[in-house]
Each structure stands twice: as structure tokens, then as C-alpha cells.
Amino acid sequence: MLDPVSANPESDTGSSVAGNLPVLLLVGGLGTRLRPILSGTPKPLAKLGGASFLELLVRQLRFQGFRRLIMCTGYLSLEIEKQFGDGRAWEIEIEYSTETQPLGTGGAVKLASRHLQGDAEFLVMNGDSFIQIDFHHLIATHHKHVGWVTLASRKVDNASRYGLLRVDSDGWVRSFEEKSTDEISGLVNAGVYVFQHAVLDHIPAGPASLEKDVFPRLLKQGVYSVAQDGIFIDIGTPEDYERAQKLCDRLYSAILPTNI
Numbered sequence: 446m447l448d449p450v451s452a453n454p455e456s457d458t459g460s461s462v463a464g465n466l467p468v469l470l471l472v473g474g475l476g477t478r479l480r481p482i483l484s485g486t487p488k489p490l491a492k493l494g495g496a497s498f499l500e501l502l503v504r505q506l507r508f509q510g511f512r513r514l515i516m517c518t519g520y521l522s523l524e525i526e527k528q529f530g531d532g533r534a535w536e537i538e539i540e541y542s543t544e545t546q547p548l549g550t551g552g553a554v555k556l557a558s559r560h561l562q563g564d565a566e567f568l569v570m571n572g573d574s575f576i577q578i579d580f581h582h583l584i585a586t587h588h589k590h591v592g593w594v595t596l597a598s599r600k601v602d603n604a605s606r607y608g609l610l611r612v613d614s615d616g617w618v619r620s621f622e623e624k625s626t627d628e629i630s631g632l633v634n635a636g637v638y639v640f641q642h643a644v645l646d647h648i649p650a651g652p653a654s655l656e657k658d659v660f661p662r663l664l665k666q667g668v669y670s671v672a673q674d675g676i677f678i679d680i681g682t683p684e685d686y687e688r689a690q691k692l693c694d695r696l697y698s699a700i701l702p703t704n705i
Contacts, residue, residue, distance in 0.1 A: 465512075467568070469557050475520050501575060509580050515539075522543045548651070551658055554645070569638040594667070596618070596670055599633060602628075608633065608656065
């Protein structure tokens with residue numbers, strides 16, 4: 446494991462906005478497809494070089510000035526808590542919201558709402574994907590367009606695993622299309638969002654998916670897409686995990702936004 450403290454720059458590149466904005470990291474998935482490879486290790490702790498995938502995400506957030514992190518855990522949650530603790534070693538405050546049954550992405554966010562009292566907005570990130578992004582630009586765009594959700598998107602050559610976004614010429618999402626067996630290129634959800642607090646009232650109790658159950662209901666309130674062109678990868682399948690390992694050096698050099 447990389448030394449947490451040495452991973453943090455002395456000069457803080459983050460703004461006060463990032464420092465005050467809570468981040469929900471969704472790391473409670475079962476990781477079924479990777480279990481034969483990881484043998485008892487939760488997917489977010491899958492190794493990339495000398496560190497875990499989750500360390501990469503924490504470093505990315507820390508480098509860009511975020512100081513408050515809520516890890517939404519589930520499967521093998523104690524392994525994640527053992528590695529990251531309260532975040533002190535990383536100079537970031539870490540809390541935990543732990544589900545006792547699989548709740549999906551939407552249910553995990555709903556469960557974590559008790560950590561978000563008084564927060565007008567917050568950031569949400571998938572814990573098994575990485576996108577090279579300037580979070581501050583995403584937040585600024587959210588403030589400019591005044592929708593309920595602003596999401597990072599990415600054009601990919603094969604969108605069959607993700608489902609397509611249909612976005613109008615002004616950047617507003619008009620529909621979320623289901624996954625297809627056809628290998629077609631297009632714009633997909635990259636798994637990073639800025640939410641208004643009001644979104645929590647529109648997430649049903651119990652298991653729920655942000656992508657299927659929540660976002661389609663919020664189109665009238667406004668879901669805005671900010672397209673990215675940097676590195677995008679997830680580790681949901683053995684093939685993608687192998688690809689991430691090959692890109693390890695590039696991933697660690699990409700944790701800073703391109704304008705720093």
C-alpha cells in the first residue's frame with residue numbers, strides 16, 4: 446500500500462467549495478464477477494500496482510481538495526474500514542454508512558442520508574470506476590445550470606455494458622436507455638454526480654438503482670450532462686480489471702485535473 450500521507454500534496458489545489466462538500470463513495474457492491482480473481486477481497490480493494498483501486502479514488506478526491514468522505518459499504522465492509530479507518534492518515538474525514546442487505550446504488554445513497562443533514566448538495570461516486578475529471582468544473586457547471594443532478598459522461602466505443610444517454614444540444618439528459626447486446630458507440634454515464642439534497646426525497650425506500658429507478662424520474666427537475674474526454678475505466682469484469690492493471694501508471698498520473 447502506498448503511504449497515505451505522502452500521497453497528499455503540500456499545496457492544496459482544492460477550493461473551499463470542495464472542502465465543504467461531502468462525497469458519497471459507493472463501495473458496497475458484491476463484485477460477483479471478480480470473486481474468482483479476488484478471493485475474499487472486496488472489489489474496491491482490488492490491487493492496482495502497490496495500492497488498491499479505492500486508494501486511487503481517495504487520492505483523487507484528496508488532491509482536489511475534498512475533506513469529507515462517506516463510504517457506503519456493504520459486502521466485506523470491515524475490510525474497507527480496516528484499511529481506511531477514520532481517514533486521519535489520509536488527512537480526510539471518513540464516515541461509514543453500512544447496508545445489511547444489498548440496496549443498489551439508489552438505496553445506498555438513501556441510507557447515507559442521515560450523514561447529510563444540513564448539506565444543500567453533495568457529490569456521489571461509483572467505487573468501481575475511474576474517470577479523469579476536474580471535480581471543480583463539474584460543481585461549477587451544476588451551479589450554473591441549476592438542475593437537480595449534474596453527471597459526468599463519457600463517449601465510449603462499446604456502450605452495451607452501460608446503456609446510452611440521450612442528451613440534447615444544450616446538455617440536458619432526455620432519456621436513459623437500457624443496456625443492449627449491440628456493440629454501439631455513444632455517450633454513457635461515467636458514475637460521478639452532483640446532487641441537490643432534494644433528490645433524496647425521490648429515492649424509494651429499500652433496494653433501488655440510481656440509473657433505473659431515480660434518474661428517469663428526475664428528468665423534469667433537470668439532469669445535466671458534462672462530457673469528459675479523459676481516461677475512463679471500471680473494474681466490473683475480469684477483462685476490465687486486467688486492462689486497469691495495464692493502465693496503472695497512467696491512472697495514477699491522471700488523478701489530477703488537466704488544468705493543474
